[in-house]
Amino acid sequence: MSSSKTPAGEKKPADRPYHHGDLRRAILGAALDVIAADGPSALSLRDLARRAGVSHAAPAHHFKDRAGLLTAIAAEGFGLLATTLREAADLQGAGVHYVRFAREHPAHFQVMFAPGLLRDGDLELATARALAGDALRDAVTAVPPEGRGTDARLAGVAAWSLAHGFATLLLSHNLDGPVGDQDPEEVFRELATMLFRAGE
Amino acid sequence: MSSSKTPAGEKKPADRPYHHGDLRRAILGAALDVIAADGPSALSLRDLARRAGVSHAAPAHHFKDRAGLLTAIAAEGFGLLATTLREAADLQGAGVHYVRFAREHPAHFQVMFAPGLLRDGDLELATARALAGDALRDAVTAVPPEGRGTDARLAGVAAWSLAHGFATLLLSHNLDGPVGDQDPEEVFRELATMLFRAGE
DNA sequence: GGGCAATCTTGTCAGTGACAAGTTATGCGG
């Protein structure tokens, strides 16, 4: 209200150094908070700008538009997922890591599999996605095909579907009943053991 | 602007009978089209109103707000899913029906599992959801526990995760590569056979 | 220290969701 621009005890404009320093990271962080709390649809570029203490048009300079921001988040997510999957010892471990990733990075996970919000043609996204795909493929083919003679392609789809479905239902609170207060990753491990080693 | 209300050669207001007849159904149908094409985020109440040829505030009378519309769609979806699951012969059949449902009603399916867009407290939604849950539970417990001694709860989560993951990845075009031009339902059937009958 | 590009700001416009208040049709009791 007061039009005085004295830099004394003002709130906003005084100590803001015009160049934020790492606005891109700040926006990303705020966006992840919002998405984890209320989903991607609750995300507003102007709100993120307010949280970062910058003007309403600042985010556009780093992400172009809404889809650009979400695409960047998705790409980051696929990169993180690829790293996580590489750390797994075997196929079952990869599944557990997949579920853990979804729980530890719910915002990333949601955005990664939300087509229509992403800029499909984005190069960075495609690269990261391919990286994660390779990691998953390697985890599948690394398992010796002793127990089961079926092709790796089908087994890969099965493993991915199982882990992805479990993670998705978990995040959407559809497993609150069946899983209860147990550790979801442990439940998934049992479940994978049951299915993939049924005959053994 | 022109105050003449002559019903002669006008465009909009002439043949519109003020009461649409079944506006609720018309809005729902248009919404399903839009969602199937561009996802729930591309949905605009005003656009739906335009498509139905009514004023921009008309939809609110039937659905209160955006969340109300999406909640109605989700409830309808769970009802349809319950019906579909009841028609399956066995657990594997239920899985196949689950995947088929996702393919035949992609808009419903997307909205049903999009938390944050739905009005969680809604009674109609909760009822329909419970109905579908019962149908799925019945499908799981109906299978004779001969082949596998593990509890039905775990098997239920496994079956649901597998079907849901497969359907989700399918709709998000993440299986375009592995599945190729094969019939997705047939692929899922093979996949389920492989996992659930591995030891047999 | 001078210019240049990246970064951020201000200003603006059309589109949207939500709400309030008015208008028109429908159906029901008398």
Added chain:
DNA sequence: CCGCATAACTTGTCACTGACAAGATTGCCC
């Protein structure tokens, strides 16, 4: 057949949002 309560729809408005354009500020490199 009439009146009236109510459902169905309209018009008008407000705050908010995303996108864009043009200008201001700053760090940086030669």
